[in-house]
Amino acid sequence: MLYEINEKAIRLESEGKKIIRLNLGDPDLATPDEIIEAAYASMKAGKTKYSSSYGENKLRQKLAELHGVKAENVVITPGSKWGVFATMYLMMKGGGNVIIPTPYWTAYDLIAKSLGAETKLLRTEMEDGWKVDLDKLERLIDKNTRMIILNNPNNPTSKVIDVQTLDGIVELANRKGVTILSDEVYGTISFVKTKSILEYDGEQTHILTTGFSKTFSMTGWRIGYIIANKQLVDKITKLNQITINNVPVFIQDAALKALELQKELAKKIKEEYEQRAKLASTTLTKAGFSFTKPEAPFYVFPKMSGLDSEKFTLELLDKGVAVAPGTSFGDYREHFRISLTAPRAEIKTALDKISEAVG
Ligand code: PMP
Numbered sequence: 001m002l003y004e005i006n007e008k009a010i011r012l013e014s015e016g017k018k019i020i021r022l023n024l025g026d027p028d029l030a031t032p033d034e035i036i037e038a039a040y041a042s043m044k045a046g047k048t049k050y051s052s053s054y055g056e057n058k059l060r061q062k063l064a065e066l067h068g069v070k071a072e073n074v075v076i077t078p079g080s081k082w083g084v085f086a087t088m089y090l091m092m093k094g095g096g097n098v099i100i101p102t103p104y105w106t107a108y109d110l111i112a113k114s115l116g117a118e119t120k121l122l123r124t125e126m127e128d129g130w131k132v133d134l135d136k137l138e139r140l141i142d143k144n145t146r147m148i149i150l151n152n153p154n155n156p157t158s159k160v161i162d163v164q165t166l167d168g169i170v171e172l173a174n175r176k177g178v179t180i181l182s183d184e185v186y187g188t189i190s191f192v193k194t195k196s197i198l199e200y201d202g203e204q205t206h207i208l209t210t211g212f213s214k215t216f217s218m219t220g221w222r223i224g225y226i227i228a229n230k231q232l233v234d235k236i237t238k239l240n241q242i243t244i245n246n247v248p249v250f251i252q253d254a255a256l257k258a259l260e261l262q263k264e265l266a267k268k269i270k271e272e273y274e275q276r277a278k279l280a281s282t283t284l285t286k287a288g289f290s291f292t293k294p295e296a297p298f299y300v301f302p303k304m305s306g307l308d309s310e311k312f313t314l315e316l317l318d319k320g321v322a323v324a325p326g327t328s329f330g331d332y333r334e335h336f337r338i339s340l341t342a343p344r345a346e347i348k349t350a351l352d353k354i355s356e357a358v359g
Contacts, residue, residue: 074233099122
C-alpha cells in the first residue's frame with residue numbers, strides 16, 4: 001500500500017495536481033553545502049577509484065572515536081538499509097527466525113522473508129506507550145531465534161525505548177544468547193536522550209546499524225555503517241567485496257566532513273524537526289487524534305477510533321495530501337503515518353486538510 005500511494009501521488013503530480021508529500025521519510029532539507037563541497041573537492045582530487053571494502057580508514061577511525069569503539073569494529077555500507085540487509089543475510093540465510101516489534105519499518109520483514117527466514121511479530125500498542133512486553137518477548141524466543149530487531153527511535157512512532165525496557169530486552173537477549181540488531185538511524189537527532197545498544201556492550205555481541213541519511217539530509221548519497229564485533233565486520237566486508245565493493249570514496253570524504261560539523265549541523269536539523277513535530281502535535285490533538293508525543297524527528301503515527309486508514313489515505317490523496325496508512329507498518333488499521341518532511345507551511349496546509357477530512 002505504501003508503494004501504491006507513492007505511485008498514485010506521482011501519477012496525480014504528472015497530471016498537474018499539487019500533492020503535499022508526507023508519505024516517505026525523505027527530508028525536504030537540502031544536504032548542507034559544506035558536505036557537497038567536500039565531495040566535489042574529493043572528486044577533483046582524484047578520489048574516483050575503487051577502494052577498501054571496509055571503508056576509508058579516516059572515516060572508520062572518526063566513527064570509532066565518536067562511538068567509543070575500535071576502528072576494526074566499523075564497516076562502511078551504502079546506506080543503513082544495506083547494513084540491515086547484509087547483517088540479516090549473514091545471520092539468517094540458513095533459516096531460523098527473527099523477532100520484530102511492531103509497528104515496524106517494513107524492510108525488516110521483507111528482508112527476512114526474502115531470505116526464507118520466519119518473522120515473529122511482537123505487537124506493541126500506543127495505549128501502552130509502545131512498550132515491548134518483556135514476558136511476551138521471552139515467550140517468542142525459541143531455539144531457532146537468531147535475532148531481535150530494535151528500531152530506536154522507531155519509525156513510524158518516533159518513540160524512543162525507555163531505559164528500563166531496553167535494559168530488560170538486553171538482559172533477556174544476553175541470557176538467551178540472541179543477538180540484537182539495533183537500527184538507530186534516527187538516534188543522533190532524537191529529541192530525548194536515546195540509549196544506544198553500544199552502551200551495553202564492551203564485547204560487541206550486539207550490532208548497531210545507522211547512517212548519514214537522516215542526520216545530515218543525505219538520503220540519496222547512500223552511506224551508512226555497521227558497528228559490530230570484528231568477525232562480523234570481516235564477513236560484511238567480504239559481502240561488500242562480492243557486491244558493491246565500496247561506497248565511493250568522495251562520498252566517504254563528504255561523510256567525514258559531515259561528522260566534523262556534526263554538532264552544528266545536527267543541531268539545526270533537529271531544531272527544525274522539533275518545530276514541525278510541535279506544529280503537528282497541536283493540530284492533530286485539536287482534530288481529535290491520539291498519538292504519543294514524537295521523541296524523534298520525521299514521524300507522527302496518529303490514531304482515530306474506527307478509522308480505515310487505507311480508505312482514508314486514498315481519499316486524502318485526492319485532496320492533495322500523501323500520507324502512509326497504518327497497515328504498512330503492521331496490523332494498525334486505525335493509524336496513519338505523517339512524515340514531517342516538507343516545509344512548515346506545507347505541513348500546516350496538509351494538517352488542516354487532514355483535520356477537515358475527519359471533521
Ligand atoms: N532504518 C529505518 C528505520 C528507516 O526508516 C530508514 C529509511 N526510511 C532506513 C533504515 C534506511 O536508511 P538509509 O538511507 O541509511 O539506508
